[in-house]
Amino acid sequence: MKKYLGLTSGIGMFAGASIVLSASALAGAGDPAAVDWSKVPTTEIGLFWPGQSTYDYLISPRHKRADLQTREGEACVDCHKGEEKEIGNKLVVEGDLEPMPVEGKNGFINLKFQVAYDDNDAYFRFQWKTLNNYPGWAHPYYRYDGKAWKVYGYPKLDAVVQDGEQPGIYEDRMSMMIDDGKVENYAKQGCWITCHDGQRDNPDRPTTDEVKANALFKYLKKKDVRKYLPSTRTDGSSWDKGKTPEEIAKIKAAGGFLDLMQWRGHRSNPVGMSDDFYVLEYRNSDAGKNPFSSNFDKKAKHPKYMYDEKKFGKKFVRVEDIRKMETALVRERNAVPFDPNAGWKEGDLIPKYVISREDAKGSAADNNRSKGVWKDGVWTVVWARKLGLTNPDDKALKEGGVYTFGFAAHDDNITTRGHHVSFPVSIGFGAKADIEATKLN
Ligand code: HEC
Known part of the structure; x- marks a missing residue:
C-alpha cells in the first residue's frame, strides 16, 4: 500500500x-x-x-x-x-x-x-x-480601496469580468x-x-x-x-x-x-x-x-477574520500573491479576528470566505x-x-x-x-x- x-x-x-x-x-x-x-x-x-x-x-x-x-x-x-x-x-x-x-x-x-x-x-x-x-485555489476577496472593503474577483460568466471591470477569480x-x-x-x-x-x-x-x-x-x-x-x-x-x-x-x-x-x-x-x-x-x-462561511461582518462592514501574521507571515495578501500561493483563510490554522486598526492600505486583500x-x-x-x-x-x-x-x-x-x-x-x-x-x-x-x-x- x-x-x-x-x-x-x-x-x-x-x-x-x-x-x-x-x-x-x-x-x-x-x-x-x-x-x-x-x-x-x-x-x-x-x-x-x-x-x-x-x-x-x-x-x-x-x-x-x-x-x-x-x-x-x-x-x-x-x-x-x-x-x-x-x-x-x-x-x-x-x-x-x-x-x-x-x-x-x-x-x-x-x-x-x-x-x-x-x-x-x-x-x-x-x-x-x-x-x-x-x-x-483562489476565490473572491475583500479588497480595501482606501475607505471600504469591496468584493474583488468574480466568475468569468459575470458581465463585470467580461467587461474588464473585475478580474476572473473563482x-x-x-x-x-x-x-x-x-x-x-x-x-x-x-x-x-x-x-x-x-x-x-x-x-x-x-x-x-x-x-x-x-x-x-x-x-x-x-x-x-x-x-x-x-x-x-x-x-x-x-x-x-x-x-x-x-x-x-x-x-x-x-x-x-x-x-x-x-x-x-x-x-x-x-x-x-x-x-x-x-x-x-x-x-x-x-x-x-x-x-465554509462568509467572512464579512455586515454591521461593521469589514471582514470578520484576517490572517494571523504569526502563522501566515502577513495579515493580508496582495494581488501578486494569489496565483503563487494557497491563500485560504482557515479559522483554526491561520486566522485571527479582524483588527480595523491594523494600518490597512489600498489593495490589501482578505478572502471572502473563512474555512473550517x-x-x-x-x-x-x-x-x-x-x-x-x-x-x-x-x-x-x-x-x-x-x-x-x-x-x-x-x-x-x-x-x-x-x-x-x-x-x-x-x-x-x-x-x-x-x-x-x-x-x-x-x-x-x-x-x-x-x-x-x-x-x-
Ligand atoms: C432522439 C435523439 C436525441 C435525443 C434522445 C437527445 N438528443 Fe440532443 N440532439 C439531437 C439532434 C438531432 C440534435 C441536433 C443536432 C444538430 O442540429 O446538428 C441535438 C442537439 C443537441 C444539443 C445542441 C448541440 C448541437 O450539436 O447543436 C445538445 C446540447 C443536446 N442535443 C443535448 C442533449 C441531451 C443533454 C439529451 C438528453 C437529455 C439529448 N440531447 C437527447 C438528438 C437527440
Whole structure:
C-alpha cells in the first residue's frame, strides 16, 4: 500500500500550513490517498461545455427532431453517444446556446476516473488537466480601496469580468451528482433534468424581487433560482410553479432527490473536505454546516477574520500573491479576528470566505476525507465517502447497489453553468454497471 502519497505532497503546498487533516481521520483504512490506485482501472469520461442547453431547451422544438423523445425520457446517449467533444467544441463559442462566450475556453475535458470500495467506504479518484498553468485555489476577496472593503474577483460568466471591470477569480471544483433509481429520468438524462431556464446564467432569469415574491422561494428564504427537479413543480418544469412544502417533503421522504457534492479548490480542499448538498426543490445544503462561511461582518462592514501574521507571515495578501500561493483563510490554522486598526492600505486583500474543518457539522460534513493535489497542470483529487449513510438528505451507497452518477468540473475561474459536464454513467458496487467499482481487501 502506498502511504498517504497524495497527502504528503499536498501538505508541502500550503504556505505556512501545519496539519492538513487530523491524524485520526487518516489512520489506516478509510484514507483515500492510501488506496493503491495502480490496481484500480481508469475510465475516461468526456466532460463538455453545455452552454445554455437547459431542460426547457431540450424539450422545445429548438432541440431538433428530439424534443418529443427527450420529453418521453429517451436517453441522451441513444442519440449523442461519443459526441461529447463535438458538442462541447460547438457550444463553447458564441451561438444559439452560448450568448456569453469566455475567451480562450476549451470545449472539452477528458476526466480520468477511478472508483473502489471496501466494507466501510467508497473511494473516488479524479484526474483532469486544468486550462491554466496554475491551480484554481483562489476565490473572491475583500479588497480595501482606501475607505471600504469591496468584493474583488468574480466568475468569468459575470458581465463585470467580461467587461474588464473585475478580474476572473473563482475556485476550481469537481462535482458528483448521484441517484439510486428514485428520480425519474435521471438514469437516462442526467443532470439536465435539474437545469432550467430562470436559473443563474441561464435564459429568462427573473429579477430578485420576482423570486422573493414567489410563494416557494419566500418559504425557502432564497433570492435566486438554482437546480431543482421537475417533480417539485406543478407543471413539471417552471421555476415559479413550486409545489407546497408539504408535497415536497413527501417527495424527499420517498427518496426522490439527488445527492450533489462538490470538492472545492478554495472552500473545502484546504481542510481535506468536500461539501454535501442535495437537489430537490432547490440546491439545498444537507443538514448541519459545510466547511465554509462568509467572512464579512455586515454591521461593521469589514471582514470578520484576517490572517494571523504569526502563522501566515502577513495579515493580508496582495494581488501578486494569489496565483503563487494557497491563500485560504482557515479559522483554526491561520486566522485571527479582524483588527480595523491594523494600518490597512489600498489593495490589501482578505478572502471572502473563512474555512473550517472544526466548524463543519452533521450531514453537511459527511465528505470529510477529500484531497486534491495540483501538479504539472493536472488536478488529482481523491475522495472517500462512507457506505450506508442514514441521513435523510443522502443517497446511501451500498454493496450490491447500482447508482447513476453525473460529473462536472468547474475550471478556469467560473461558476454556475460554466462547467464541463458528463452524460449520466452507472456505477456498480459489486454489481453490473457501466463502471464497476473495484473491491479492496
Ligand atoms: C432522439 C435523439 C436525441 C435525443 C434522445 C437527445 N438528443 Fe440532443 N440532439 C439531437 C439532434 C438531432 C440534435 C441536433 C443536432 C444538430 O442540429 O446538428 C441535438 C442537439 C443537441 C444539443 C445542441 C448541440 C448541437 O450539436 O447543436 C445538445 C446540447 C443536446 N442535443 C443535448 C442533449 C441531451 C443533454 C439529451 C438528453 C437529455 C439529448 N440531447 C437527447 C438528438 C437527440
